[in-house]
Each structure stands twice: as structure tokens, then as C-alpha cells.
Amino acid sequence: MVAMKDLVAFCKRKGFVFPSSDIYGGLNGFFDYGPLGTELKRNVKNLWWKNMVQDREDIVGLDSAVILHPNVWRASGHVDGFSDPMVDCKVTKARYRADQVFYAPISVAGKLLGYICVTDGEERDADIAKKTKALLKAHNCSQEKPDEIHLKPLTEAKPEEFALIPSPATDKPGDLTPPREFNLMFQTQVGAVASEAGIAYLRPETAQGIFINFKNVVDSTRVKLPFGIAQIGKAFRNEITPRNFTFRSREFEQMEIEYFLPADETLWPNLHQKWIEERYQWHLSIGLREEFLSFDVHEKKDLAHYAKACTDIMFRYPFGVQELEGIAVRGNFDLTQHQSCSGKPLEYFDETLKTKYLPYVIEPSVGVDRTVLALLVSAYDEDEVNGEKRVVLRLKPKLAPIKAAVFPLVKNKPELVEKARGLFSRLQKRWYTAYDETGAVGRRYRRMDEIGTPWCVTVDFDSLDNDTYTLRDRDTTQQTRLSEAELITFFEKELQ
Numbered sequence: 053m054v055a056m057k058d059l060v061a062f063c064k065r066k067g068f069v070f071p072s073s074d075i076y077g078g079l080n081g082f083f084d085y086g087p088l089g090t091e092l093k094r095n096v097k098n099l100w101w102k103n104m105v106q107d108r109e110d111i112v113g114l115d116s117a118v119i120l121h122p123n124v125w126r127a128s129g130h131v132d133g134f135s136d137p138m139v140d141c142k143v144t145k146a147r148y149r150a151d152q153v154f155y156a157p158i159s160v161a162g163k164l165l166g167y168i169c170v171t172d173g174e175e176r177d178a179d180i181a182k183k184t185k186a187l188l189k190a191h192n193c194s195q196e197k198p199d200e201i202h203l204k205p206l207t208e209a210k211p212e213e214f215a216l217i218p219s220p221a222t223d224k225p226g227d228l229t230p231p232r233e234f235n236l237m238f239q240t241q242v243g244a245v246a247s248e249a250g251i252a253y254l255r256p257e258t259a260q261g262i263f264i265n266f267k268n269v270v271d272s273t274r275v276k277l278p279f280g281i282a283q284i285g286k287a288f289r290n291e292i293t294p295r296n297f298t299f300r301s302r303e304f305e306q307m308e309i310e311y312f313l314p315a316d317e318t319l320w321p322n323l324h325q326k327w328i329e330e331r332y333q334w335h336l337s338i339g340l341r342e343e344f345l346s347f348d349v350h351e352k353k354d355l356a357h358y359a360k361a362c363t364d365i366m367f368r369y370p371f372g373v374q375e376l377e378g379i380a381v382r383g384n385f386d387l388t389q390h391q392s393c394s395g396k397p398l399e400y401f402d403e404t405l406k407t408k409y410l411p412y413v414i415e416p417s418v419g420v421d422r423t424v425l426a427l428l429v430s431a432y433d434e435d436e437v438n439g440e441k442r443v444v445l446r447l448k449p450k451l452a453p454i455k456a457a458v459f460p461l462v463k464n465k466p467e468l469v470e471k472a473r474g475l476f477s478r479l480q481k482r483w484y485t486a487y488d489e490t491g492a493v494g495r496r497y498r499r500m501d502e503i504g505t506p507w508c509v510t511v512d513f514d515s516l517d518n519d520t521y522t523l524r525d526r527d528t529t530q531q532t533r534l535s536e537a538e539l540i541t542f543f544e545k546e547l548q
């Protein structure tokens with residue numbers, strides 16, 4: 053698997069993803085997508101929208117505002133409860149999410165020597181070994197074997213333990229502040245005069261925009277339960293420790309569906325399973341590697357009080373197995389809250405049962421940026437062609453930023469250039485196509501392989517005689533001779 057530092061460097065070098073505000077030193081947790089990243093991201097969103105909305109009869113789309121009435125976030129519980137526990141190192145001022153910091157008592161033959169404390173991440177195991185060794189040495193026990201180490205998140209530390217746990221930055225007990233809740237919503241002001249009354253929030257999820265429009269959609273369309281409302285859009289979270297490139301950022305995009313169904317305990321388990329399977333298959337269909345995908349079925353005790361079930365689709369990123377998509381069954385908590393806080397009836401009239409109720413909802417929610425990152429990890433490959441090393445991005449053609457590149461064999465033969473430019477401009481009308489005449493053809497192939505372009509079309513001297521072109525395949529490097537009509541039929545079939 054590609055190492056994260058290589059992927060980050062590749063993304064910058066090739067124009068997929070840049071650190072945001074790069075020339076000002078960057079802004080932690082924010083990213084800008086470059087020319088190729090923008091295309092890739094757009095292709096992901098378009099495909100999701102096509103598959104989840106346009107190809108189905110039971111899901112409609114929505115595009116709600118980013119800033120909603122602040123009461124939306126009071127009703128949803130975000131104002132009071134959308135927070136992460138935070139601790140600070142008093143000495144270094146480093147800030148941590150308490151559930152991402154781990155501690156363990158270190159003892160030898162049952163005698164406690166002290167505690168170690170490490171942060172989550174690739175270096176965690178190495179850190180545990182290093183800190184344990186240092187503690188043993190400080191107690192003149194270097195030759196002893198420590199008892200089994202049981203690591204726990206800092207959020208589980210008892211108050212009496214807390215004073216003994218060192219800061220992960222200084223390794224000195226007492227240097228950490230006690231955990232306190234930090235609300236992740238970004239605040240802003242609506243209106244010209246800054247006041248308490250003008251406080252508003254950038255949405256931390258797109259989902260609430262869907263719930264508050266539930267009645268509008270039911271009243272303005274012909275949807276009948278079960279049906280879904282889908283939305284793609286930006287979400288903002290003031291993450292305490294944004295990290296792992298775009299995986300945990302402060303501004304990101306979500307693709308969310310709220311799939312409403314009758315409030316019937318017997319119905320949701322089957323539909324939930326169907327959604328889990330459907331979303332898993334979708335991830336496979338866009339080219340995520342099967343061996344990197346898995347599930348995390350949440351235990352009942354870990355669910356929010358209103359949730360009935362939740363399964364995450366997990367992906368093995370270079371920094372570990374992490375959530376890609378959550379598929380939760382949320383009962384009718386959100387609609388109940390909005391109905392009660394707004395005072396507006398939101399019930400659905402069930403014509404079959406001749407009764408009104410607030411439907412249950414299943415919520416498949418996936419991050420665009422995490423999907424793009426998972427695609428890059430799945431597609432990035434290095435191999436050898438004719439004894440020469442190459443980087444190749446094995447993206448599915450549907451997702452590839454550029455679908456085809458047209459080359460004249462050489463650039464100093466006007467008749468070749470003219471023919472190649474003609475072909476290029478006709479293909480460009482249908483698909484995002486590149487034109488390249490610089491350098492040897494082999495080098496031009498490599499440039500296109502590296503950014504995932506599935507096909508290159510070379511215009512050579514035979515093309516002038518018989519109107520055929522060489523089509524070269526990125527993955528197999530095989531070449532075939534095709535006419536323009538055959539090329540177009542081939543692309544149409546492969547890209548449909």
C-alpha cells in the first residue's frame with residue numbers, strides 16, 4: 053500500500069490536492085483540490101448522485117442552505133451535545149482529543165511503576181515500547197519484563213488516575229488539563245450588528261437540512277414511504293486534531309441520504325441490511341479494493357440513545373482502518389425534535405393505514421473527501437513497463453479525471469498536428485480529453501498513466517493514409533488500431 057507521505061506528495065505534485073492557503077503557510081484542517089482532484093471529486097459526486105438519486109424512483113434530491121436557523125441545531129442536539137472531549141498539555145500547549153490519547157499503568161510483578169501516555173496514530177506501538185522502556189529504566193527495572201499492558205483511552209481514566217498520567221508530550225504526570233467538552237460547530241454572525249441574537253452556525257452535517265425540509269418535500273412531490281431525500285454538500289467541524297490529510301478535516305463534503313420508512317419495528321432491520329449491502333457494493337463498483345473494505349457493527353451499548361442500530365463501512369487507509377461511511381438507523385428522533393421545537397406538524401399521512409405518524413429513518417452518510425482518499429489509495433500502483441518503473445493510477449475510467457489523451461506522434465509535422473488537434477477537439481466535446489505533443493510518446497504515456505488517464509490515442513503517419521489511430525490502454529499497455537467511429541463506440545461503451 054502507498055505510504056501516506058508519498059500519496060500526499062503525489063497529490064500536490066500532480067495537482068490533486070494542495071494544502072489550503074499554501075503560500076501563507078497553510079491552515080490546519082483545510083485543503084484545496086487542484087485541477088485533477090476537482091475532476092475526480094466531481095466524478096465521485098456525479099456518480100453517487102446518478103446511482104442514488106437519478107437511477108432510482110424512491111429518492112429525490114435537495115440542496116439546502118449551509119447556514120440554517122440556529123434553533124435547528126438546538127433541536128437536533130448539536131448546540132448542547134456536538135462536542136469532543138479535549139485535553140491540553142499545560143507545558144507545550146499541544147491540544148488533544150481525549151478519546152485519541154491512550155494511557156496504561158506499567159507494573160512489574162504486580163507492582164505499579166507509573167503510567168505511560170501515547171497518542172493514536174502510526175507511531176503508537178513504537179511509542180508504547182519506548183515509553184515503557186524509559187519507565188523501567190527510571191525504576192532500575194530495565195532487566196525486568198513488565199506485566200501485560202492494557203491501553204485505555206484517556207476518557208476512561210478515573211479522577212485519581214488522572215493526576216498520575218503523564219502528558220504524551222512531556223512524559224510528566226500532572227502536565228495535562230482535565231478533559232473538557234469542546235463544541236465542534238463553527239460559529240458565525242448573521243446580520244450587520246454582532247449580537248447574541250445573530251449567532252448562527254456553519255452546518256456540521258447536511259442531514260438536518262433534509263429533516264427540516266421533510267414536509268416541504270412530501271407536500272411538493274409524489275413521494276410515498278419508503279422514500280429517501282439525498283443531499284451533497286459542505287459540512288464544517290472545528291475538529292480538535294484535524295489529521296491524516298483530508299481524512300479528518302475542518303471543511304469537508306458529505307453525501308447523505310435520509311431514507312424514511314414506516315415507524316414499524318419489524319421493517320427497519322431488513323431495510324438496514326439492504327442499505328449496508330447496497331452501499332458496500334457501490335464502494336466496490338467505483339473501484340475501492342475489496343481487501344481494504346470491512347464493516348464495524350456498533351454494539352447496542354455504544355449507540356446514541358435515539359439510534360436503533362449503526363454499521364460503519366470501514367476502509368484500510370495507510371494510517372489504519374477507519375470509518376468511510378456510517379449507516380445508522382435513527383428512529384424518528386430528528387423529526388420528533390423538529391416538530392416539537394418548531395411547533396409545526398411534520399407527520400406523514402399513511403394512506404394505507406389511514407393514520408399519521410413520524411416515520412423512522414435510515415441514514416447512509418459518506419464523506420466525499422474520504423471516498424476520494426480511499427480511491428487514491430486503492431488506485432495508486434507502481435509497476436514496470438519495458439524495464440522502466442512507472443507510477444500508475446488505476447482509477448475506473450468513469451472516475452478518471454481525464455478520459456483520453458490525444459498525441460500527434462511528433463510535433464514538427466504540421467499534417468500530424470492538424471489531424472491530432474481535429475480528433476482532440478471532436479473527442480473533447482464528449483469527454484474530458486487532453487492534448488499533448490511534448491516529449492517522446494513513451495514519456496507522454498507515463499504522464500497520463502500517473503494521473504489515471506485510461507486511454508491514449510496516437511496519431512501517426514498511417515493515420516494520414518487510412519484514418520486509423522493507435523489506442524493504448526493504461527493498465528495493460530496494449531495497443532489496438534481503431535477508426536474514429538470505432539474509438540467513439542469503444543469510449544461510449546466503457547464510460548456508460
Ligand code: GAP
Binds near residue numbers: 258415
Ligand atoms: N449525519 C450523520 C453524520 O454526519 P458522521 O459519522 O459524523 O455522521 C458522516 O459523518 C461521514 O462524514 C463520515 O462517515 C465521514 O465519511 C464524513 N466525515 C465526518 N467527519 C469528517 C471530517 N472531519 N473530515 C472528513 N470527513 C468527515
